[in-house]
Amino acid sequence: MQQNILNKVLDDIDLFNLNDPNLQLDELGYEHPKELLYGQRMSKVLFEFMPSPSPELQIAARAQHIGRWLSPRGDYPEGRTGYLKWRTDLSKKHAQLCSDIMRRHQFEEASIEQVCGLLRKEKLKRNPLTQALEDVICLVFLEYYFIDFAAKHEQDKVLSIVKKTWGKMSEQGHEAALALKLSSEASDLIKLALAS
Structure with a gap:
């Protein structure tokens, strides 16, 4: 895979997360859209944890919270059942938004499916x-x-x-x-x- 295509996908994830109306301060006191900052922190820690991650893992890390503000926790019932439903729906939404971006850049379907599986946390402890x-x-x-x-x-x-x-x-x-x-x-x- 060409690095420039991967970079375009990561950039488009960032562009999407720029729309987050929720703001958060970084370690230096600068304000950023909350999920943009989160995605960039995920990428930073990924490379510290694993020096040569696959493109699919890089994309999944950056897209872990893509568009999270579109599905507020308050839209779901209180309690564990509501929380689990919210988390499940969120992972599906993240996968859908990310797959749309990947298809726009002509990623292979196998790679898209792999990223979606990662975002849905499939086979945790086994994959x-x-x-x-x-x-x-x-x-x-x-x-x-x-x-x-x-x-x-x-x-x-x-x-x-x-x-x-x-x-x-x-x-x-x-x-x-x-x-x-x-x-x-x-x-x-x-x-x-x-x-x-």
């Missing part, structure tokens, strides 16, 4: 690429979003989320997570969760 994507998702959460999440929730819930996150990761993911340069507060919460 190495799906597992790598899940590891990157968890690493991005821990590095960029965990401490803000922890500040908004009771400690019991925070510890439960850390345990669930840890359970989704591979041994390689665990090693990468333990090597993250986190705040002492974040590190202490993770240690507490893993010890309990």
Whole structure:
């Protein structure tokens, strides 16, 4: 696959996410559309975690939250059933939006199907690429979003989320997570969760 075609797909994912009306500050205090920033963080962490990821994995990482603002959590019922339905519908929406972009750039259907399978988290723990994507998702959460999440929730819930996150990761993911340069507060919460 030509690198310029891959770059065009990644650029089009970014262009789509530029439409996110929700804004978020980066580490330097600059404001960005929330899902644009998330996608770029996913790509950064992917290359730190896996120096030579496949084009399909690069696309899936960048498109992990494509158009997420179009399906608000508030549109679904409260509780676990509503949450799971929301997550399932989101993954299908991400796959559909991403496949549209890939087809526009004449990607092979096999590659499109592979990316859609990754975005739907198919064969987690059995497909190495799906597992790598899940590891990157968890690493991005821990590095960029965990401490803000922890500040908004009771400690019991925070510890439960850390345990669930840890359970989704591979041994390689665990090693990468333990090597993250986190705040002492974040590190202490993770240690507490893993010890309990």
